[in-house]
Amino acid sequence: xxxxxxxxxxxxxxxxxxxxxxxxxxxxxPATAQQDGAPGVxxxxxxxxxxxxxxxxxxxxxDSALExxxxxxxxxxxxxxxxxxxxxxxxxxxxxxxxxxxLGDLGLTPADTEGSAARQAIMDRRTHMLKxxxxxxxxxxxxxxxxxxxxxxxxxxxxxxxxxxxxxxHVALGATAVAMYAWTASYAxxxxxxxxxxxxxxxxxxxxxxxxxAPGMVLTPILGAMAFNQINSGQKVHxxxxxxxxxAAATAISYGAAIIAxxxxxxxxx
Amino acid sequence: MKHSSVLAVLLFALPAFAPIHAQAGPxxxxxxxxxxxxxxxxxMSHPMHEVDGVSHAARGKxxxxxxxxxxxxxxxxxxxxSGDSNxxxxxxxxxxGAQFPIVSVRLRxxxxxxxxxxxxxxxxxxxxxxxxxxxxxLFHQAIEGSAHHITGTVPATLTDFKIEAPTFLTIPIKNxxxxxxxxxxxxx
Numbered sequence: 001x002x003x004x005x006x007x008x009x010x011x012x013x014x015x016x017x018x019x020x021x022x023x024x025x026x027x028x029x030p031a032t033a034q035q036d037g038a039p040g041v042x043x044x045x046x047x048x049x050x051x052x053x054x055x056x057x058x059x060x061x062x063d064s065a066l067e068x069x070x071x072x073x074x075x076x077x078x079x080x081x082x083x084x085x086x087x088x089x090x091x092x093x094x095x096x097x098x099x100x101x102x103l104g105d106l107g108l109t110p111a112d113t114e115g116s117a118a119r120q121a122i123m124d125r126r127t128h129m130l131k132x133x134x135x136x137x138x139x140x141x142x143x144x145x146x147x148x149x150x151x152x153x154x155x156x157x158x159x160x161x162x163x164x165x166x167x168x169x170h171v172a173l174g175a176t177a178v179a180m181y182a183w184t185a186s187y188a189x190x191x192x193x194x195x196x197x198x199x200x201x202x203x204x205x206x207x208x209x210x211x212x213x214a215p216g217m218v219l220t221p222i223l224g225a226m227a228f229n230q231i232n233s234g235q236k237v238h239x240x241x242x243x244x245x246x247x248a249a250a251t252a253i254s255y256g257a258a259i260i261a262x263x264x265x266x267x268x269x270x
Numbered sequence: 271m272k273h274s275s276v277l278a279v280l281l282f283a284l285p286a287f288a289p290i291h292a293q294a295g296p297x298x299x300x301x302x303x304x305x306x307x308x309x310x311x312x313x314m315s316h317p318m319h320e321v322d323g324v325s326h327a328a329r330g331k332x333x334x335x336x337x338x339x340x341x342x343x344x345x346x347x348x349x350x351x352s353g354d355s356n357x358x359x360x361x362x363x364x365x366x367g368a369q370f371p372i373v374s375v376r377l378r379x380x381x382x383x384x385x386x387x388x389x390x391x392x393x394x395x396x397x398x399x400x401x402x403x404x405x406x407x408l409f410h411q412a413i414e415g416s417a418h419h420i421t422g423t424v425p426a427t428l429t430d431f432k433i434e435a436p437t438f439l440t441i442p443i444k445n446x447x448x449x450x451x452x453x454x455x456x457x458x
C-alpha cells in the first residue's frame with residue numbers, strides 16, 4: 001500500500017515536472033536558438049531582460065552579391081554622399097534609413113553628386129544677361145518696325161529733294177534701331193558660356209539667323225548713308241546704294257524670324 | 271502504470287517537438303532590385319508653351335530586408351532633355367541644378383506589396399536643395415516575368431521645392447510640374 005502511494009506520488013511528480021519543463025522550453029525557444037552557453041544562464045538572463053536580443057546577421061558566402069553590395073557601400077567614398085549633402089542642404093527631417101541604398105550604391109561618383117555654388121552663380125549671371133538680351137530685343141522691334149514704316153516717306157517724291165523731314169525721321173529711327181540692336185547683341189555676346197554642347201531646338205535657328213541680320217544691321221545704315229548722300233546731292237539713288245531697301249527688308253525679316261525661332265514651338269492658349 | 275509511464279515519456283519529449291525558429295514572423299528572403307530601364311518626364315505649362323523634358327538616365331536600387339524594401343531612384347538634373355538646349359540650361363539654372371545636380375526619390379514599401387498591381391507609396395523627393403514628401407502616390411505595376419513595369423505620376427510643384435517660377439513675356443509658368451514615371455525593375 002505504501003509502495004503504491006509512493007509510486008503514485010512519484011509519477012505525479014514526474015507529470016507536473018514534465019508540464020513545467022514543456023512550458024519553460026516553449027518560452028525559452030528564441031534564446032536557445034542563438035545561445036551557445038549553459039541553458040541555465042540563458043534562461044536566467046531572459047528572465048531579467050525585457051527585450052529579446054536580435055538574431056545574428058547572416059554571413060554571406062565569399063564573393064556573393066550581398067557581400068559585394070556591402071563592400072561597395074562601405075568602400076563608397078564618403079564624398080559620394082556627404083558633399084552631396086554638404087553642397088545640398090541636409091535632408092530636412094528625412095535621414096537615410098539604415099540599410100537603404102545610397103547615391104554611391106547607384107554608381108554615382110562624387111563628380112556626379114557634388115554641386116558647385118560658383119557654377120550656379122555663373123549660370124545665374126548668364127540667365128540674368130540673357131533676360132536683358134530678351135527684353136532689349138523685344139524693345140528693339142519698335143524702332144526697327146518704325147524705321148521700316150517710315151521708309152515709305154523717305155525717298156524724294158516726284159523729284160522734290162527739298163523736303164527732308166520724312167527722310168530725317170527715317171534716319172533717326174534707323175539709327176535708333178541700330179543702336180538698340182547693338183545694345184541687345186552685347187548682352188548675348190557677353191553672357192557667360194556654360195556649355196560646349198551644340199545648340200538644339202529653336203535656339204539653333206536663332207543663332208543661325210544671326211548670320212543674316214547681323215551683317216544686315218551693318219550694311220543697312222552704310223547703304224542708307226550712301227543713298228542719303230546721293231539724294232542730298234540731287235541724284236537719284238543708284239548703284240549699290242539702291243540695295244539699301246532690300247537689305248533693310250531682309251534684315252528686319254530675319255530679325256523677326258529670330259525672335260519667333262527662339263520661342264518655337266509656340267502653343268497659344270489663353 | 272504503463273499508461274502513466276507512456277504519458278510521462280510523452281510529456282518529457284514534448285519540448286523536443288516545439289518550434290525551433292529563433293524569431294516569430296513570416297520569413298521573406300532578402301532581395302535586391304535594380305532599375306533596368308526608365309523614362310522620367312516633367313511637364314511645364316505656359317500660355318504660349320507646353321514643354322516635356324525627358325530623362326532616360328535614372329538609376330535605381332531597392333534593398334529588401336526583414337519584409338521591408340527601401341528604394342532609391344536618382345537622376346542628374348542635366349539629363350532632362352526638352353528638345354531645346356537653351357531651355358534646358360535655363361531649367362538647370364532655375365532649379366539650381368549646378369549646385370544640386372541630382373534629383374532623388376526615396377520610398378519604402380512592404381516586401382509583400384511588391385506583387386500588387388497598384389502600389390500606394392509615400393515618397394520623398396529631393397530636388398533643388400529641398401525635400402518634398404508626397405503621400406499616397408499611386409503607381410501601376412505590370413509584372414512580366416521577372417520584370418516589374420511601373421508607371422505613375424508624381425504631382426510635383428515649383429513651390430514644393432521653393433523654385434521661383436520663370437516668366438516669359440511677364441507671364442509665369444504654371445506651378446504644377448508633374449513628373450511622369452515609367453520604370454522597369456528587375457531583381458538582382
